[in-house]
Amino acid sequence: MKRQRGSTGRTAGVLAAAMCAALALPGGAWAAGEGGGYTFDGAAQRVKGAVSNLDAERLKAGQSYRDTIQKNGKLYYRVDLDEKQNAYVSVVAVPRTAAKAGYSDGLKVSMQDGSGTDCGYQSVNFGGSGFTRPLAAYTHRTIDPDSSTCRQAGAYYVLVERTSQDDSADWELEIRYLTEPGVKKTGPTALPENWASGTPQPPTGGPQRRDGGGGFHDAASVRQGEWRTDIKPGQTVYYRVPVDWGQQIFATAELGSSPVADTFVSNALTLSLMNPARGYVASRDLSYDGDPSTLAFDPERPVAFENRFASDDATNGLRFAGWYYLSATLSPEIAKAYGDKPLPLTLRVNVTGQPKPAPPYDGDPGPFTVTEDDRDAAATGQSGPQAARSGTLRVVGVAGIGAGTVLVLGLGAWWLLARRAAGAGPTPG
Structure with a gap:
């Protein structure tokens, strides 16, 4: 009997390990209270930011990383650059859902060369919303033909800084x-004086169902059209749109009516636009009182190489072709007045203008281009670049397959242990 009990204990240990392994699958979303269901890149590697630039770990181009930053923390990372390439390091900060946030609380990402010269920075904050949500910002080293700053080859240091007044919990970073x-030859650097600054007519054909992803990695692909989903209080959904050289992107968001109440909620929905390098371009907020409410981005310039020499973030961010990202966040304050049920959300997207030739790149542009495969993905609603299914199915499917595999292994181990125990006496059925 003692041996039977020992076998049962070992079996329970195997099954417990199987469940723990299933829960520890990489790349999933945080729980709702931690990160609002944000979906991280499953291929991201863990890295530890340094408090001194000379201790910074080196990042590899094309790789995603995960780290954690504390309240008012500062973390350094290193990138080694040559004299020709432009470099972009983006950071997505994922706080707890519905944590309090001051107006200036947020994230700053900057880059310096070995002499301490600033090459570029971007700051983003929660503004007047009063609550946290995922924030995305980037820094870059841009080769400017009219400047000698930050053009030397060597080590460059990326500094990530967090500012928080109320939220003392750690933030996850992607x-x-x-x-x-x-480019083989630099073209004009001055912005064109004339460009189409009018707003096009909204897309026709009626809304199509297209649920957003949980992060950049599994953002749902869309093209020009009207896209319908449901969004819960505190939730952020992500979409991506292919925008080619010479094209303009326009987007509006509409919250549908609610029969529950007519309470006024300021900053009820935040709509943000990010470029293919996950740099912040623009954002807008709308208020809600139970009636239909709509917001729209101001018209921005067409995507062009010379935009990178502009001083404002919006124009500067429209510097290359590729997947542009839209994120929509519904305020957790909605739950107090309208309950926890999701509200209907419609996203209307226009992409205008004929594609123009790309600049004469001296190499493969990588993600900074639009291919036929990208257009097909936008037409079919394929999620992020490394996934073939929608964001929800990807998370559930990967978790289900992983958990099922581990469970099968656990049952196999249980069967072997039961067989061994059978040699010492009868085993429970």
Whole structure:
């Protein structure tokens, strides 16, 4: 009997290990209270930011990383650059859902060369919403033909800084480092004086169902059209749109009516636009009182190489072709007035203008281009670049397959243990 009990204990241990392994699958989403269901890149590697630039770990181009930053923390990372390529390091900060946030609380990402010269930075914050949500910002080293700053080959240091007044919990970080090849010949750097600044008519044909992803990695692909989903209080959904050289992107978001109440909620929905390097371009907020409410981005310039020499973030961010990202966040304050049930959300997207030739890159542009495969993905609703299914199915499917595999292994181990125990006496059925 003692041996039977020992066998049963070992079996329970195997099954417990199987369940733990299933729950520990990489790349999944945080629980709702931790990160609002944000879906991290499953291929991201763990890295530890340094408090001194000379201790910074080196990042590899094309790789995603994960790290954690504390309240008011500062973390350094290193990238080694040549004299030709442009470099982009983006950071997505994922706080707890519905944590309090001050107006200036947020994230700053900057880059310096070995002499301490600033090459570029971007700051993003929660603004007047009063609550946290995922924030995306980037820094870059841009080769400017009219400047000698930050053009030398060597080590460059990326500094990530967090500012928080109320939220003392750690924030998870998703970091991505990309390079863009130089051009064989630099074209004009001045912005065109004339460009189409009008707003096009909204797309026709009626809404199509297209649920957003949980992060950049599994953002749902869309093209020009009207896209319908449901969004819960505190939730952020992600979409991506292919925008080619010379094209303009326009987007509006509409919250549908609710029969529950007519309470006014300011900053009820935040709509943000990010570029293919996950750099912040623009954002807008709308208020909600139970009636239909709509917001729209201001018209921005067409995607063009010379935009990178502009001083404002919106124009500067429209510097290359590729997947542009839209994220929509519904305020957790909605739950107090309208309950926890999701509200209907419609996203209307226009992409105008004929594609123009790409600049004369001296190499493969990588993600900074639009291919026929990209257009097909947008037409079919394929999620992020490394997934073939929608964001929800990807997370559930990967978790289900992983858990099922581990469970089968656990049952196999249980069967072997039962067989061994059978040699010492009868075993429970």
